[in-house]
Amino acid sequence: MVGMAALNDPIPAGRDDWWRHAVVYQVYVRSFADSDGDGVGDLPGITSRLPHLAGLGVDALWITPFYTSPQHDHGYDVADYRDVDPLFGQLADADALVARAHELGLRVVVDLVPNHTSDEHEWFRAALAAGPGSPERARYLFRDSPGGEPGGTPPNNWSSVFGGPAWTQVEDGQWYLHLFDSTQPDLDWRNPEVPAMFEDVLRFWLDRGVDGFRVDVAHGLFKEAGLRDQVVAEGGTASSGQVNTDHSMVSRELKDEPMWDQPEVHDVYRAWHRVLDEAGPDRMAVAEAWTQTPESMAAFVRPDELDQAFNFAWLLADWSAEGFAEVITSTLAAVEPVGASPTWVLSNHDVVRHVTRYGGGEQGLARGRAATMTMLALPGSSYLYQGEELGLEQVDVAPEHRQDPSYLRTGEVGRDGCRVPIPWGGSESPYAFGPGSAQPWIPQPADWSELTVEAQASDPGSTLAFYRDALRVRREFARTAGDDVELVDLGADVLAFRRGPLTVVLNCGDTVVELPEGEVLLASAPVDDKLPPDTAAWLR
Incomplete structure (x- = not known):
């Protein structure tokens, strides 16, 4: 088995809002680890690689849907919410995964898909x-x-x-x-049978020991009752797209969206909050809610609703000190009145990997490390996506191997490039993704041999070593540095802030900058008294 097997802190009994300061690692189940050689990742494969996550230093893992499904949208089209698809194992494998994770000090968050079912449900x-x-x-x-x-x-x-x-x-x-694929019909949440069914599903998995839920399309359950036409600008077209690529959180023009973010959805999460509390004081839920403002995002995390909501503003921000600063201030201002903890994320299974978004190659990797360090220093929790600890970039998947339903419907390149199975060891595909030489469901690049976990594990300068160091140092201040962030002016191209005894400096410019006084705890690249471009440092 490749990777460290160190244990995390034991999971405490009783009240523990562990998610407020957690680092959560997203496992895309099809692409993490294959135990049976069919080329598709599965639950026993995840269990076998849990020591890698414990050694990395994360607090929890979020697993994408593994329920019974015809797999038209790779599990987000659920046919049975109370069983495991044979492609991924069986219920006993889910139980074994949860038990082993808890032994290693890892929490387990599972994906829940309440907006729609499979057309085979x-x-x-x-x-x-x-x-x-x-x-x-x-x-x-x-x-x-x-x-x-x-x-x-x-x-x-x-x-x-x-x-x-x-x-x-x-x-x-x-x-x-169907706001998504035609094989994913939307449910009518005004029908009382629907919320009753999902509360039963919550209890089913809570009784099996899961620690929380990631709620897919959390903002989409209710549509305006009249299902009126969407108002669009003259000459424009209607769109149900969830991602607003205008990165400004202040000045962007809000769209008419009668299919998203309706007020009735919050009654659902108040009911779910009660179900989670009944199961235990340390159970949680995090919303995938592509809302249009920080304030509307914060509504999902009021004290009697969900515990967290993904903050996609950080992911959407350009490489810019000003842009990052705006996201930090607007996010903290939005969650402060409701007493919630913020979340930060740079990549997931739906977006281009951030190393590629930042330019790719050496520059993209340098910026990726620096942005990750900055994110990890902020109050709240951080969500990592599998493979980013290896510095993986987006893969240009050949058309004949693309399987994303968005590509199949439109012909436009979809999300397959961030979903390529990750490399564990060896010099050629399948890079120990599964036993033997069976090739994975999406082909891996031929030049990944130096990016495997095995290749990076003993290299102190590797991206994997960087992530382990960053998570180790973060653990020392995550719960004690406080939630107040004070921005520091070190120049237009520099993002700098203080959080308790910690000072964070990120150089987004193209010239070196002077570091403030203090002990350098960690840097994303070698530094002395000056910080190179595309580099971040933590000082005390």
Whole structure:
């Protein structure tokens, strides 16, 4: 087994808001580790590699959906929320994973997909069989064409996040809403059967020992009741896209979004909060909520709702001291009134890896390390994506190997490039991803031999060593440095702030800058009394 097997701190009993200061590692289950040689990652594979995560120094792992699914959207199309897909193992494997993680001092967060089901879920099959006006169809958003004309137009002008219309017509002439793929029909959360079912699902996994949930599309459960047309600018087109690529958190123009972030969704999370509290004082939930303002994001983490929400503003920010500073101040200002802890994330399974976003190559890697150090120094919790500790870049996946439904619907390059299975050891693919020579479900690059965990484990200058050092040092101040951040002016191209005894300096410019006085605890590249471009340092 490759990687360190050091134990984290033991998991305490009783009240422990561990998520407030945690580093959570995202495991994309298909691409982490394959135990049976079929080329697809699975739950026993994850269990076998848990010592790598404990040695890395993270506090928890978040696992993407492993439930029964036809895999049209790689598990985010769930057919049975209370079972494991045979591709990934069985329920006993999930239990073993949770138990082993807890032995190693790691919490386990599982993905929950409440906005939609698979079209192979028993509810949707029953809806198709029952016909218009039936209680079975009332669990989803079935509608007639305007005017009730058979074969007419869709009920409104909404588009799918994955491209194309958000409505599909069935044989009897009705349409069903799917804000994502046509195999992912949206549920009608105004039907009481829907929230009742998901509260049962929460209890099912809580009873099996999971520590929390990542809530997929947390802002999308309710749509405006009338399902009106989306208002678009003259000459524009309707869009249900979740990502606003305008990085400004202050000046951007808000869009009309009748399909997202409706006020009724917060009653759902108040109910879930009670379910989590019943299960134990240390259970949590984090929202994937692509909201348009920091204030709307903070609404999801009021004291009686969810515990955290992903802060995508950090991920969307350009390489800019001013941009990073704006994200920090606006995020902290938004969560302070509700007493929540912020989250920070640079990469996940839906976006281009941040080393590539920052320019790729040596510059992209240098910026990636520096941005990671800066993120890890901020109050709150940080979410890492598998493979970033190896410095992996986005892979240009050949068209014949792309499987992302957004690519299949639009022909535009999708998310496959950040989902390539990670390399563990050896000199050629599959790089110990699985036993033998079986190739993974997405081919790995031929030049990854120097990026494997095995190759980097003994190299003190490797990205893996950097992550281990950063997480080790972070553990020394994460809970004690306080939540107050004071920005320091060291020049237009420099982000600098103090947090308790810690001073953080990030050089986003192209010339060296003087470091303030203090002991250098860690730097993302070698430093003396000056900080090179694309470098960060922690000082005490």
